[in-house]
Amino acid sequence: MITQDLTATIDTMASDKVEQLLQLFADTDLTITQPPCAGLVMLAVHDSFNTAFHPGEVLVTEARVKLCGCQGFGMVTGEEPRRALARAAADAALNSPGPCPVRDRVRRLLATETVRQASEELREATLAAATRVEFDLMAGA
Amino acid sequence: MGYVAVKGGTEAIEEACRLFAYQRIKGDSAPLEVAQIREQLYLAVDKAMGEGGLYAPDLAALALKQAAGDSLEASFMLRAFRATRQRLGTSLATDTSGMRIIRRISSAFKDIPGGQMLGATSDYTLRLLDFSLLADDEMRREAFRERIFRHLPSDLDIPRTFPKVIDILRREGLLAELPPRPAEDSPIPDLTRQPLVFPAPRAAKLQALARGETGGMLTLAYSSMRGYGDIHPTLGELRVGYLPLLIRHPISGETCRVGEVKVTEAEVLARMDGEGGMPRFSLGYGLCFGQNEIKAIAMAILDRSTRAAVPESPAENEEFVLYHIDGIEAMGFCNHWKLPHYVDFLSDLDRLRKSQELARNGRQREADHEQG
Numbered sequence: 090m091i092t093q094d095l096t097a098t099i100d101t102m103a104s105d106k107v108e109q110l111l112q113l114f115a116d117t118d119l120t121i122t123q124p125p126c127a128g129l130v131m132l133a134v135h136d137s138f139n140t141a142f143h144p145g146e147v148l149v150t151e152a153r154v155k156l157c158g159c160q161g162f163g164m165v166t167g168e169e170p171r172r173a174l175a176r177a178a179a180d181a182a183l184n185s186p187g188p189c190p191v192r193d194r195v196r197r198l199l200a201t202e203t204v205r206q207a208s209e210e211l212r213e214a215t216l217a218a219a220t221r222v223e224f225d226l227m228a229g230a
Numbered sequence: 231m232g233y234v235a236v237k238g239g240t241e242a243i244e245e246a247c248r249l250f251a252y253q254r255i256k257g258d259s260a261p262l263e264v265a266q267i268r269e270q271l272y273l274a275v276d277k278a279m280g281e282g283g284l285y286a287p288d289l290a291a292l293a294l295k296q297a298a299g300d301s302l303e304a305s306f307m308l309r310a311f312r313a314t315r316q317r318l319g320t321s322l323a324t325d326t327s328g329m330r331i332i333r334r335i336s337s338a339f340k341d342i343p344g345g346q347m348l349g350a351t352s353d354y355t356l357r358l359l360d361f362s363l364l365a366d367d368e369m370r371r372e373a374f375r376e377r378i379f380r381h382l383p384s385d386l387d388i389p390r391t392f393p394k395v396i397d398i399l400r401r402e403g404l405l406a407e408l409p410p411r412p413a414e415d416s417p418i419p420d421l422t423r424q425p426l427v428f429p430a431p432r433a434a435k436l437q438a439l440a441r442g443e444t445g446g447m448l449t450l451a452y453s454s455m456r457g458y459g460d461i462h463p464t465l466g467e468l469r470v471g472y473l474p475l476l477i478r479h480p481i482s483g484e485t486c487r488v489g490e491v492k493v494t495e496a497e498v499l500a501r502m503d504g505e506g507g508m509p510r511f512s513l514g515y516g517l518c519f520g521q522n523e524i525k526a527i528a529m530a531i532l533d534r535s536t537r538a539a540v541p542e543s544p545a546e547n548e549e550f551v552l553y554h555i556d557g558i559e560a561m562g563f564c565n566h567w568k569l570p571h572y573v574d575f576l577s578d579l580d581r582l583r584k585s586q587e588l589a590r591n592g593r594q595r596e597a598d599h600e601q602g
Binding site: 096100101126127128129130131132133134136137138139140141142143144145146147148149151160161162164165166167168175180184201210211213214215216217218219220221222223224226 | 279283287315322330333378382383388394396408419433436437440477481482485493513518521582
């Protein structure tokens with residue numbers, strides 16, 4: 090679960106960071122088993138009566154790779170083939186049961202990016218929290 | 231009435247398409263980048279995505295550019311695009327309690343657990359033109375950014391998630407529940423693959439509303455609010471935020487977060503039901519892609535109004551509502567009147583002339599009869 094959360098940050102990483110991540114796999118045995126492919130995932134949401142329904146589809150890109158004897162799967166939002174590939178490679182690197190020479194570097198890069206993303210989300214949450222309001226009732230109400 | 235195909239006009243049509251594209255670029259202004267539309271006209275992008283039924287901000291921005299700002303055309307393009315892409319799967323069904331919220335208000339309770347957050351809104355402003363935007367440049371933007379962050383408090387208590395307002399009513403037994411839904415493992419109806427049938431399953435109705443056209447839904451909901459129906463809603467809660475897109479990882483089998491989807495959710499409380507002799511509030515539910523508050527509220531009102539036991543107005547008639555809110559179908563039908571109907575019309579014209587001739591002959595016979 091932790092490794093899945095680490096690769097999730099790839100969805101919003103800057104493009105140059107995605108390339109930096111892919112560069113880590115340059116001298117590995119990375120094999121693309123399913124080239125990046127754009128498609129749709131139908132979103133399912135429960136309403137307030139616990140009825141599941143489909144508000145619409147989300148454009149995503151998915152890819153599969155093999156690295157260090159382990160399969161990797163990556164899916165990201167949007168039409169982003171390089172990003173999907175990076176996520177699949179990172180997924181394999183972090184989950185391979187045996188030794189993987191790039192695992193620590195991948196983990197470090199993604200951990201840094203996860204912190205950066207959390208910091209951005211906190212900044213957005215702080216901006217929203219600054220609009221918190223407490224209404225007072227008017228006299229006589 | 232039958233349709234008769236025409237042919238020809240290929241060159242003129244191609245020229246007309248080129249002329250349409252030329253209208254967009256004939257001025258001296260700088261080319262509009264897709265990223266500019268996505269970032270600076272984000273509400274238009276959100277609307278197109280919701281009505282197109284496809285969450286793809288970059289493509290929605292592109293569609294708006296290509297359609298020269300026509301939101302119906304843009305959503306049509308998105309829906310056409312989605313038809314060209316394969317379905318890779320369905321997300322795990324998620325509820326909205328874990329939504330990353332950026333705006334949250336209630337008009338039912340002044341004080342709600344977690345507090346009200348106005349978020350990014352122009353609700354409380356005068357709708358006056360801001361002429362300072364005429365001088366929008368990077369320096370001014372930087373100064374604005376600096377100002378907004380300089381005054382940001384650093385000691386704010388920021389909850390990760392917020393409890394739902396309606397849960398307060400639910401706990402006290404003040405909310406009417408719906409009849410039991412189908413078994414958990416039964417597939418969710420999907421209008422992109424199945425036709426809409428009536429009475430519509432709740433899931434199908436919500437899907438139709440979620441991809442409905444904002445203006446059409448507002449019109450119907452407004453008719454109900456004004457008196458053609460009796461849904462006078464109170465907004466239990468309106469939320470804008472990000473829902474995680476979760477799938478089952480195909481290799482590990484674990485839950486995997488693909489990314490986030492921005493949505494607006496509305497829960498309206500409407501008139502009390504007296505079922506079982508126990509009066510309760512009834513709830514209408516709305517959720518759509520992006521930040522589109524009018525649509526989410528209208529959806530919630532229409533969800534509630536179409537549950538009327540005996541429909542007495544258009545907004546209470548489920549079939550009427552669901553058949554008329556799809557903007558792409560509605561604009562398609564309206565647009566088709568622009569296509570050649572020459573033979574149909576000539577036929578009408580011919581019939582009309584003959585009818586007039588018969589009428590004239592009839593009048594003449596009556597006049598002759600009176601004189602004779």
